[in-house]
Amino acid sequence: MSLEPKQMPVQYILGEWDFQGLSLKMAPPVFIPRPETEELVEWVLEEVAQRPHAVGAQGGPLILEVGCGSGAISLSLLSQLPQSQVIAVDKGEAAICLTRENAQRLQLQDRIRIVPLDVTSEGSWAHLLPWGPMDLVVSNPPYVFHQDMEQLAPEILSYEDPAALDGGEKGMDIITHILALAPWLLKDSGSIFLEVDLRHPELIVCWLQSRPDLSLDLVAVRKDFYGRSRFLHIRRSGPQHGCPADALPGPQPARVPG
């Protein structure tokens, strides 16, 4: 049974949509920001306000976004944190282009580096090392359980990039890769903010317990506006690892991806 051509999502028809007060260009197949994700940005902003970051040469905080899509999260953080810098990565070419375009539209291109990168591929983290350890990692990673993919609305399946949605068997594939980046890319006491499926908080707690080498603790779970457990704040409590060639005391992971 073939899919009938369905109504294109309104955001693609209009070619633009709002997010956190910004007007962003939208283009298929780049993932359309969901309203819940605005709350992820709100939470990050609240936390940043409460914990003034050690100001480096360029001010702060330094933020890594994994899976930037249209650039919604990165650009809204940049526009509300004037001292911040962002490194935004995505494995989709279209997403990289669209984020670049939106950054230009909003005149934020000077504070964002947009890097084509697949965090699930071996050793990918190495490309990010030159930019130094991050204060924050933020992500709305693909978190749909693979078995749920076919139940998504036709307009989503026909027009949005499935790679932006499909998180594998338990919707955890990309999430676990991001968490495993922590020793290499996140400062001591640095934070990871994630948007997830409502079944993930429990699964992630278990997974973190199996990976003490990462020195990550779940600090808080926040419900979205519809009462679903949607956002996680995970903090690192250990020294940041250097390059594998360095001899560092203490436990080191056997392999990078978990």
Add this chain to the structure above:
Amino acid sequence: MRSHLLLSVARCLWTPRAIGLARRQRSGSAQLEELFARGGPLRTYLERQAGSESHLQVRGSELVAVAKLLSEKEQELLDTEHLLHDENEDLRKLAENEITSCQKEIAQLKHQIILLLVPSEETDENDLILEVTAGVGGQEAMLFTAEMFDMYQQYAAFKRWHFETLEYFPSEIGGLRHASASIGGSETYKHMKFEGGVHRVQRVPKTEKQGRIHTSTMTVAILPQPTEINLVINPKDLRIDTKRASGAGGQHVNTTDSAVRIVHLPTGVVSECQQERSQLKNREMAMKKLRAKLYSMHLEEETSKRYSARKIQIGTKGRSEKIRTYNFPQNRVTDHRINKSLYDLETFMQGEYLLDELVQSLKDYADYESLVEIISRKL
């Protein structure tokens, strides 16, 4: 001889030009002036205040001091008055100058007395929410509603207030069914509170083919916006409804319907907003409106007794009162509460000096009613 002098002094005081007040204060202050008449209830009240000094608070003693100063200045005026008829021209000129400056001071002292006596409302400093709704008259009523909304938007700019449209529901031919806006700035509620009520327009509608004059109406509601302290809402008392309620949400769903509906469970008051694309913004706006509605209900209880006898009604009581008529063929706007008409309707609708003048007259009349109440209360 003495009564003749009194009369001429009185006449001088009541002549707008001689008072020397700013142009905008002149109109509508006639009743206030009458209150200050010698031997009148206000004078009696002030004399009694002076007599019972031991019971006064700080403000009261300031009132007594100003009242005393007023009496002294008025006496000074009387004494200088007879010099106006002196043979010496220089003396006459001197007297004229003295009298003018004396009258200015007298006016200022009276103004001060009014400020000290008339209680300021809890809400005078608050921001507000303006709601306009088309009433009777179909398309014509909606066209008029659009013009009124524009007028208030321009008035806000004129007064250097912040104006943010919260909702806007237009009609097919460029009219307006309903709209609301948040207005903030210095003394916004103090000025705008008199606009609440039914406004009536009389003219030949654009849609009318036979050139007949129609009467249509629109309603203005002014809701003071509570500050954080004025009104505290427990988040547990709220139920927030949105379109994304069912299913897993998040990445699983894409919908552009960001409409938000907030229900305040204890009172059943509902507030909705679907104006913005951002659900976050709609939520903020719906909360703003909810707070204003709840606050206005709270204020109702407090002020309904106090305002019941007045001509100028504020709050829900005033909402169904026909307060003003805009007659285009006669180029006239008439406020029925103070029975004041202004001409040049087109200029009035630009929402600048003319509207401000009317607002000032209403404010003066409201002060007058307040004063009358205060004086008669103590008797």
